[in-house]
Amino acid sequence: MRFSILVNGTRRTVEEEADTPLLWVLRDDLHLVGTKFGCGIAACGACTVHLNGVPARACVTPISAVGDAPIVTIEGIGESDWGRKVKAAWLELDVMQCGYCQAGQVMTATALLTKNPRPTDADIDEAMRGNICRCATYTRIRAAIKRAAGLPTADTREQRP
Amino acid sequence: MSGKNTVQQPGAGAKTGLHISRRAFLGAGLAVGGGLLLTLRFAEKASADDATIAAYIKIAPDGIVTLTAKNPEIGQGMKTTLPMLIADELDVEWKNVRVEQAMLDPIYGAQFAGGSLGTPLNWIPMQRVGAAGREMLIGAAASTWGVPRAQCEASKGVVRHRPSGRTLTYGALASKAASLSAPDLDSVALKKPEQYTIIGKFTGGIDSPSVLEGEPLFGIDTRLPGMSYAVYEKSPVFGSRAVRANIGEIKALPGIRDAFILHATERDAAVRMGLVDGVAIIADKWWDAQKALQKLRVEWEPRSVKGQSTPAFEREAARLAGDAPQSVIRRDGDFHAAIARAAKVVEASYSYPFLAHATLEPMNCTAHVKADGSVEIWAPTQNPGPGAKLVARTLGIDAGRIRVHMTRVGGGFGRRLNNDYMVEAAMIARHAGRPVKLLWNRPQDIQHDSYRPAGFHRFKAGLDASGRPIAFRDHFITFGQSGQVASSAGLPRNHFPAGYVPSLEFVQSLIQLDMPTGPMRNPGGNALAFAFESFIDELAHAGGRDPLELRLALYGPPRVLPAPPRQFGMTIPPFDTGRARGVLELVADKSGWARRSALPAGTGMGLAFYYSHFGYVAEVVKASVKPDGTPQVHKIWAAVDIGRQIINPAGAYNQAQGAILDGLGQALHLNITVQDGRVVQSNLNTYRLLRIDEAPPVEVHFLRSDNDPTGLGEPALPPVLPALCNALYIATGKRIRSLPIDPRLLRST
Numbered sequence: 042m043r044f045s046i047l048v049n050g051t052r053r054t055v056e057e058e059a060d061t062p063l064l065w066v067l068r069d070d071l072h073l074v075g076t077k078f079g080c081g082i083a084a085c086g087a088c089t090v091h092l093n094g095v096p097a098r099a100c101v102t103p104i105s106a107v108g109d110a111p112i113v114t115i116e117g118i119g120e121s122d123w124g125r126k127v128k129a130a131w132l133e134l135d136v137m138q139c140g141y142c143q144a145g146q147v148m149t150a151t152a153l154l155t156k157n158p159r160p161t162d163a164d165i166d167e168a169m170r171g172n173i174c175r176c177a178t179y180t181r182i183r184a185a186i187k188r189a190a191g192l193p194t195a196d197t198r199e200q201r202p
Numbered sequence: 203m204s205g206k207n208t209v210q211q212p213g214a215g216a217k218t219g220l221h222i223s224r225r226a227f228l229g230a231g232l233a234v235g236g237g238l239l240l241t242l243r244f245a246e247k248a249s250a251d252d253a254t255i256a257a258y259i260k261i262a263p264d265g266i267v268t269l270t271a272k273n274p275e276i277g278q279g280m281k282t283t284l285p286m287l288i289a290d291e292l293d294v295e296w297k298n299v300r301v302e303q304a305m306l307d308p309i310y311g312a313q314f315a316g317g318s319l320g321t322p323l324n325w326i327p328m329q330r331v332g333a334a335g336r337e338m339l340i341g342a343a344a345s346t347w348g349v350p351r352a353q354c355e356a357s358k359g360v361v362r363h364r365p366s367g368r369t370l371t372y373g374a375l376a377s378k379a380a381s382l383s384a385p386d387l388d389s390v391a392l393k394k395p396e397q398y399t400i401i402g403k404f405t406g407g408i409d410s411p412s413v414l415e416g417e418p419l420f421g422i423d424t425r426l427p428g429m430s431y432a433v434y435e436k437s438p439v440f441g442s443r444a445v446r447a448n449i450g451e452i453k454a455l456p457g458i459r460d461a462f463i464l465h466a467t468e469r470d471a472a473v474r475m476g477l478v479d480g481v482a483i484i485a486d487k488w489w490d491a492q493k494a495l496q497k498l499r500v501e502w503e504p505r506s507v508k509g510q511s512t513p514a515f516e517r518e519a520a521r522l523a524g525d526a527p528q529s530v531i532r533r534d535g536d537f538h539a540a541i542a543r544a545a546k547v548v549e550a551s552y553s554y555p556f557l558a559h560a561t562l563e564p565m566n567c568t569a570h571v572k573a574d575g576s577v578e579i580w581a582p583t584q585n586p587g588p589g590a591k592l593v594a595r596t597l598g599i600d601a602g603r604i605r606v607h608m609t610r611v612g613g614g615f616g617r618r619l620n621n622d623y624m625v626e627a628a629m630i631a632r633h634a635g636r637p638v639k640l641l642w643n644r645p646q647d648i649q650h651d652s653y654r655p656a657g658f659h660r661f662k663a664g665l666d667a668s669g670r671p672i673a674f675r676d677h678f679i680t681f682g683q684s685g686q687v688a689s690s691a692g693l694p695r696n697h698f699p700a701g702y703v704p705s706l707e708f709v710q711s712l713i714q715l716d717m718p719t720g721p722m723r724n725p726g727g728n729a730l731a732f733a734f735e736s737f738i739d740e741l742a743h744a745g746g747r748d749p750l751e752l753r754l755a756l757y758g759p760p761r762v763l764p765a766p767p768r769q770f771g772m773t774i775p776p777f778d779t780g781r782a783r784g785v786l787e788l789v790a791d792k793s794g795w796a797r798r799s800a801l802p803a804g805t806g807m808g809l810a811f812y813y814s815h816f817g818y819v820a821e822v823v824k825a826s827v828k829p830d831g832t833p834q835v836h837k838i839w840a841a842v843d844i845g846r847q848i849i850n851p852a853g854a855y856n857q858a859q860g861a862i863l864d865g866l867g868q869a870l871h872l873n874i875t876v877q878d879g880r881v882v883q884s885n886l887n888t889y890r891l892l893r894i895d896e897a898p899p900v901e902v903h904f905l906r907s908d909n910d911p912t913g914l915g916e917p918a919l920p921p922v923l924p925a926l927c928n929a930l931y932i933a934t935g936k937r938i939r940s941l942p943i944d945p946r947l948l949r950s951t
Contacts, residue, residue, distance in 0.1 A: 082644070
C-alpha cells in the first residue's frame with residue numbers, strides 16, 4: 042500500500058504493508074537511521090519518535106496508524122527550541138557512552154521539557170523510565186535534563202529520601 | 203584479582219603484548235594533497251622487510267590535523283582518548299583535530315576493546331607519536347629560519363622563534379617536516395603533567411554530535427548499494443543441527459529473495475561462538491525477513507538436554523559441594539589443621555546466575571563477498587582480528603582477502619569479543635552474491651549470547667580469638683566442557699584473600715554445560731566479588747570487627763607485593779597494598795563510614811573493595827528496604843585509583859558511574875535461566891535492565907597515586923554488588939547469598 046506521511050516537516054510517500062512498523066519505514070525506506078532498533082516490543086525506548094508531539098515507540102507503531110500525525114525524529118528535533126536545548130545540554134555534559142539509546146533519550150527528554158519546563162526528579166523518573174540506557178548514563182541524563190531546563194544539576198536526592 | 207583474568211581476552215593475546223615489548227619506530231612522509239604524514243611502525247628491528255607503517259597523524263596545509271583512532275569505539279571512549287594523547291604532545295588545539303577510525307590492519311598491531319587495556323597499552327606510545335611530530339615541526343621551522351632549534355617552541359599548532367617572535371603554523375611547516383627524518387621514539391621527551399593542554403581536560407566524545415544528528419555511525423546503520431537484508435534463525439537448543447525447513451513456503455512470501463539452511467563447519471561451534479546451524483532468510487527489507495520468521499518451521503535434530511536446566515544445575519552444585527573437589531586451584535598451609543584450632547568457624551554458600559550482555563544494538567553485520575572471492579565487512583565488533591580469522595577459516599579463504607571496517611559499536615560489554623554474527627553475515631552474503639546486512643532480533647540476541655557463567659561457592663573459614671581469619675576454603679562449583687573450565691568461568695589462584703590467610707584452599711568442581719559462555723565486563727570479577735566480598739563481610743561481623751578495619755588489617759601495611767610473571771609479553775603491574783588502603787580510607791571518609799551508627803534503624807551502609815584490571819576500587823552503598831522487601835539504594839560512593847592521571851575526566855566519571863549502575867542492575871534484577879538446554883528469557887521485558895528511577899546518586903572520587911594510568915571500563919563494576927548486599931545486611935539483618943536479590947528474603951517479618 043501507499044502511505045503519505047509527514048516526517049520532520051517534509052511529506053514522504055512510501056510503499057509498504059499496512060502492518061510495517063514506522064521504525065522500519067524510517068530506517069530502511071527513508072534512511073533516517075538515527076532512530077534505533079532495540080527490542081521490537083516497546084520495552085527499551087531506543088526507537089522513540091514524536092507523533093503529534095507525543096513520544097511514541099516507532100517499533101510497535103504500524104505505518105497505517107500514523108495517518109496525518111506529524112512525525113519528528115532525532116534528525117529533526119533540533120529544529121524545536123527544546124530539542125536544541127536538550128541536544129546542547131547532552132553535549133555539554135557529555136552524556137553518552139556508546140550512544141545507541143541517546144536519540145531515544147533526547148526525544149523523550151524533549152517531550153518532557155516541552156510539557157513541563159521545570160521537572161522534579163520524580164517527573165524525570167516518570168518520563169524517562171521507559172528509556173533504557175545499557176551503559177547506565179542515568180546520572181548524566183538526569184543532569185542534562187536539568188541543565189537544559191536551567192535548573193541546578195547537583196543530584197540532591199539522597200538528602201530527601 | 204590480577205594478571206591472569208585481566209589480560210586473557212580473546213584477541214588480546216600475543217599481539218597485545220607486542221605493543222609493549224616491540225620497539226616502535228617513526229617514519230614520515232608527504233600526505234596526499236600535501237602536508238605531513240607521520241607514521242608509527244612497530245617492529246622487532248628496524249629492517250625494511252617488516253616495515254609495516256601506520257599513519258597516525260596527518261597535518262593539512264590549512265592546519266587541520268587528522269588523527270587515527272586504531273581501536274574500536276564501544277562507548278569506552280577510546281576514539282576520543284587515544285587522539286587526545288597524540289594531540290596534547292603534538293601541541294595542537296583540540297578544535298582543529300579530526301579523528302578517523304582505522305580499518306582492521308596488521309600495521310596497527312592489536313586492535314580491540316577489552317580488558318580495560320586501551321589506556322595502559324597506549325598511554326605512552328600515543329604520546330610519543332605526538333611528541334615526535336612536534337619535534338619534527340619545530341625542526342622544520344628552525345631549518346626554515348636558519349636558527350637553532352633550541353630557540354624555537356611549539357604551542358597550539360604554531361612554532362615560534364623566541365628571540366625574533368617569528369611564527370610559522372603547522373600547516374605551513376607540514377610539507378617541509380615530511381622531508382625530515384623522524385626522531386627515535388624511545389628518546390623523544392614527553393611533557394610534564396603541568397604542561398598538558400588536552401590531557402586531563404573534560405573532552406566530549408568526538409562522535410557525540412553526529413550521534414545526536416542521527417548520522418549513520420553504528421553497524422546497524424550500514425547501507426550499501428544493492429544491499430539485501432537477512433535474518434538467521436538458530437536452534438533454541440544450542441548447536442542443534444538443522445534437518446529440514448519449509449524453505450519453499452518461506453521463499454514464496456512477499457519480499458523474500460531467498461531462504462536456505464547453513465550448517466556448522468566446525469566441531470563445538472556453539473560453545474566456541476563460531477558458525478552454527480540455522481536458516482537464513484534474505485529479503486529486500488529487514489522487516490519482511492523478520493515477518494517471515496513467524497511462518498518458518500524448522501526441524502532441529504534432537505540432542506540430549508539432560509541436566510541442562512537451572513534447577514538441575516542447582517541440584518548438581520549442591521551434590522558436588524558435598525563431595526570431594528575434582529581439582530585443587532591453590533593450597534597454602536594446612537586448612538584442616540587451622541580450622542580445627544579456630545575460635546570460630548563460619549560457613550556459607552553463595553551463588554549467582556548466568557547473565558546475557560544485552561547490548562542495546564542487537565548483533566548485526568554487513569558483508570559483501572565479491573566476485574573475485576574477496577570479502578568486505580562492516581562490523582560493530584570489539585575484536586575484529588579474530589573475527590576476520592574466523593571468517594577466513596569458515597569460508598576457506600586467506601585472511602588477507604578480508605577487509606573489516608570497524609563501525610561504532612552500540613555497546614560491547616564483552617559480547618562483541620566474539621564474532622559469531624560476523625561469520626554468519628559472511629556466509630549468508632557469499633550465498634547471496636550481493637551485499638547483505640544481517641540483523642538479529644532481540645530474542646535471538648538474548649538467546650544466543652556467550653553468557654556470563656553462573657557459579658556456586660561453598661565457603662568455610664576459621665577465625666582466631668581476635669576475629670582474624672586463619673583458615674579459608676572455597677569449594678568453587680563452576681561450569682565446563684569435557685573437564686575444561688568454560689570461558690570466563692575460572693577462579694584465579696591469586697584471588698583475594700589468597701596470600702593474606704595462612705591456611706587457604708581454593709578447590710573446584712565442574713558441571714557440564716552445553717551452552718556458550720564468555721567474558722562480560724569485568725569477567726570473573728563481576729561474579730567473584732559478590733561472593734568473596736560478601737563472605738569477608740560475614741567474617742568481619744562474626745569476629746566482631748569493623749568490615750573496613752578487617753580489610754585494612756588483612757592487606758596490612760603499605761607495600762608492593764612481588765610482581766606477577768610477565769604474560770603475553772606484557773609487564774603486569776604488582777599489587778600495592780597501599781593503594782588498596784588508600785581507596786578504602788578515601789571511600790570511608792567521603793561516605794561518612796565512621797558515623798554510620800548514627801543512621802536511622804533500617805538504613806545500612808555496606809563496603810567492598812576489589813582490585814581488577816590494574817584498578818583499585820572501594821565502594822560504599824547506603825540502602826534500606828521498602829516494606830515489600832524491595833531494596834532502596836540511597837547513594838553510592840566510590841574511590842578509584844587508576845594512577846596519577848585521568849586522561850579525560852568526561853569519560854572517566856561516566857565510565858565509573860555507569861559501571862557501578864551496571865553492577866547495581868545485576869544485583870537487583872538480571873537473571874538468565876535455562877530450561878531443557880534453552881534460555882528462558884527472550885526480551886527486555888523479562889531480562890530487566892536498570893532504569894533511571896532505580897539509579898541512585900553515584901559519587902566518584904579518584905585517588906591520584908603516582909602510578910602510570912590504567913583502564914576504567916571495568917574496575918568500578920564489581921564492588922557495588924557486595925557493598926549493596928553488605929548494606930542490606932545492616933539494614934535488615936538478612937544476608938543475601940544468591941543473586942539477583944530476592945526481595946521476599948528482605949521483607950520485615
